[in-house]
Amino acid sequence: MRYVQEFRDPKAARALLAEIGRVLDQIGATRESPVHIMEICGGHTHAIFRYGLDKLVPEGLEFIHGPGCPVCVLPMSRVDECVEIAERPEVIFTTFGDAMRVPGTRKSLMQAKAGGADIRMVYSPLDALELARRNPGREVVFFGLGFETTTPSTALSIQQAAREGLTNFSVFCNHITVPPPIKALLDDPHMVLDGFVGPGHVSMVIGTRPYDFIARDYGKPLVVAGFEPLDLLQSVLMVLTQIRDGRAEIENQYARVVPADGNPVSLAAIADVYEPRPTFEWRGLGEIDASGLRIRDAYRAWDAEEKFGIGYGAGRARVVQEPEGCACGMVMTGRCKPVDCPQFGTGCTPEMPLGALMVSSEGACAAYYQYGGARAPQAAE
C-alpha cells in the first residue's frame, strides 16, 4: 500500500531499534531503572501493541499509557447523565458506537437501549442533525465526546443548527482538552515520567505550541508522533536523544500532518462555540481545572445541559466512586499495568467490561487483552 508500507519497513525498524538500544545504553537505562515515556494518546497505545513494539524495544524503556482515550476518561457520573437524558420519551439520543458500552452506576447506554430508550449510533454529528430535521416532533441529542480531534465537528454541527434554526437538536457536551491533564500528571508527585510521545490527531488541530509549557516549565521532552510503527520508533528515539543530550524541547515527528500552528478553521469553530469549564471530572484523575469545554451562551439553545437541566449547569454532585476492584484510575495514571488489575481478564473482559479501559478500542486494558500485553509473561514469572 503506497505511503503506508514505507512506514512499516522491517529493515528501517531494526535500524531504529538498534539506535534506541544504543541511546538507552548511553543514558544508563536498565530493566531495573528504565526510562519512562508516556504515550498520551490511546491510538498510540493500540499501535504499540498491534505492532508488538512493546516487545521489540530494548530493555530499559517502559511505556506508560496516558489518559488520551476520551471514552476511558469519561466519568461514570456523565454516563449516568447520558442515560437520564436518553430515557426521556421525547428524546432520540445519538452517540458514537464506542460510548455505548461504557458502564454507568446503573447501566450503560446499551442497556438503556435494551430497556426501550431510543438511542442510535451515528458516525458524525451531521447524522444527528439530519435526524433532527426528519423528526421535528422529537428532541435529538448528540453525545459530544472527545478531545480536540472531534471537538470541531461538533462545533460545526451546532453552528449549522443555529443557521437553520433547528431547535430540536442539542449537544450533551463532554469535549475535553489534552494540555490540562498533562499538567495535572506532571504536578502529581507520584508520577515518574521522563518524556512524552505527543498525540498526532489532536495536534493536527491545535498544533505544537500548546505543549511548550511541558519543556519550559517541567523540563520534559515531548515529540508529536504519527501512528505507524516507524513513526513511533523514530519518536521514541527523538525523546531518548533529548534525554541523553540533556535537552527538553517540543519536537514534531509527524510534520507531514501536523502544522506548528494547527488548523485555523477548526480552531476558529472551537473558539466560536465553546469556552472552558471552570473544572471537569476525569475518570481516574479527578477534577482538573479548565480541562473541559462547555457551549457558550450564544449557543445555549443547543446545549442539552441547559435544555434538560442536567450536569454541571444544574449543580449536581458529580464525583462517583469506581466499581469495587476496578483499577482504571491507577492504570490511567501509570501506577500499575492492566495485568496488575485483579479484574483483568476475569471480572473484566471486552465482552463484559467493568471499566472503561476495557470498553474502548483505544483503552489500554483492551489493548493488553487483545494483543497480549507488554512483558506480561515476564511479570507473571
Ligand code: SF4
Ligand atoms: S481490567 Fe477492567 S476494571 Fe481493571 S483497570 Fe482495566 S478496565 Fe478497569
